[in-house]
Amino acid sequence: MQLMFGLFVISVQVFVVTSNKLLLILVDGFRWDYFDLPQIQLRGFERLKKEGVRAKWLEPVFPANSFPNYKSMETGLYPESHGLVGNYIYNKNTGTIFDQSLLDPENRDPVWFSGATPFYISAEQQGKRVGLYNTLGCDIQIDDTLPSVCRPYDSHLTFEKFLTYIRDIVQRFNADDLDIGYMMYADVDVTGHLSGVNSQKLNESIIQVSRLFELILDSNIREEVNVVFLSDHGMASVSDTNIINITSVVDMSLITDIMEAGPLTYIYPRSGKENEVYVALKTFHPHMHVFRREDLHERWFFKRHFLVPPILLYADLGWHIIHPKTLKGLLQFKAHHGYDNAEKDMRGIFSAIGPDFKTQLTVPPIKMVDVYQLICHVTGIHPNPHNGTWAHVQSMLRDNHQVHVDL
Template structure:
């Protein structure tokens, strides 16, 4: 079996450019990842924003955060956690196939192969680096937080539950806050999913979506109340999302079954905004010929043609043929039901992400508050590869090599330390 270290060396084909930043003396850190919170949800008519506006005035924020490509969950969780582009950290999708090992990764993490450490140890997340440096990290509702990575597990793990609603997540967030204020943890990482779910099933302008935004606004108010009431909180709060959300017309389906001969295909995974195809030997040209030009809203790439600006192409897990859809369209194929379920294929989601990360609807959020951050500071937009170095800086973690540039984010800090 190929070791995790060897796999990483084989897969990473580009240099990682980075600068080491002197970590601060370290405060407590609450890292709140709100899945699918689009950059302009604060401005939706009728949503509650008193907590958010208070945070804007009391802390720092970016105009928006640029997600990595593809603008799906796992690729961006790992970019936020490592500061690496997708082609470096190796989580190239929510669904992946390792051809060398004939091993599948699937977002629900039900398959045992999805928990194989080769996926997870290709790049070290900040919370494991923290543990290795004696900084206690707790993960709340974070997928696979029970895994030991590089032989180390977080100090605390409250495992992810798919059906957790906002009221239960409020209790979990309160528990995380208390663990920081009573000094049982140094870093608390909390994951929130309901905004993303509402966006998928009801759309980014729906009543249901706005209700979930209101919940997050209330969470922010409670956090600020608790921190401001504490005699010496010494806690920094960083709130981010992994990507945005776009409306999808249910009639906008691209059925590649009409063009693709499945006998030419060895493996096909994903559906919706992307499809990954491994043709049988000698069939790549034929598969490409059948799909290229099939539909005006289907974009077909050989691996070598994938755009440089996506920082996605140069990884061994990227397939020979990669498909992506124009915003608002949904790709289906004979095996798509294995990913999304047959019912969803007849009635696709009314909201989706995964589209080009340059698109306005894919933009995410970055908000911060605490002893390290300036008040009422608005930063120009930056890429989410920059977030990792901020997490490390405020928590006193010595960062690993990453794709961030310190000058992109240091302006929001009261006392930015000097680069080495």
């Protein structure tokens, strides 16, 4: 059966499956080619290739930032449908702000997260037990529901503490106290920003991830557990000479707020001032592109939500935009994400191993919105309408798990 969602057709499928457990690990900022760095030995990645399946790459949604992609993975929807359109968002109707740190009460208002139901909430509502570990907002109710286990995000989380979370999930799986474990590992993203894509420190962080994969594969995890590794986006090098400073052309008296910085910037002009702001910015810099909301690329699936800014700026790869509200720390970054999601450097990873997945297989690239249906399929969750395409992921599954029925 096909449904209209906004202006887009969504396929709804009923899957005939055996429900297995799932360990889902999201490695923030892990670029698609980090799997195959020739200068370092990555035994965990080599084992994944031999014992599991992986996509050639995973294409993030636009913008290639964390929260839009977290939510797209969790719901199978594009940002214009789920509403988490950035890491920082201004709601002109309420005057409230979403900040990815989730430190202020207004950032934690469930309304920001309630545009679509994530798989882990659907799982709880359908009688499954889910644990979220080191994930942002796991303690925020969605549809009046919380996960069975919540270990909130810790920006100072050590690798050793992350391993204790892995052990906790494995123990709960083995005791049949948990059906799904969902974890986020942030060090690759943080190190990439601060040290750069080709740095020794980033290589060390990548080696840790490979070690993590190997430890999981060597654990006493139950045979009916599938393990999925993926990332939210890639990373691109930037130079401190490639700066687009819009401060000189932005008259702050014409603007209610500015959000985001670096590869893109959201501008919310005061009522009646949109054209004046747009004209001032339109031809300011050859490496900066200026869009009104209605003119945004259709391929981004981004324009049809009221939280999308009236004016969006985005930079060419390797350039970054700064403005009067830019945090000083951003100028120290040696790499960024958030560029056009079609850029090669923005690609992420997807790999899986377990009873439902084939082995020694690399499949064509998939999209972030494709992941949700795969999660639902292997865990037996009844999916909500989504933007994923079943044909993109079906070839990853063993033959006895490919049966599905279109309504």
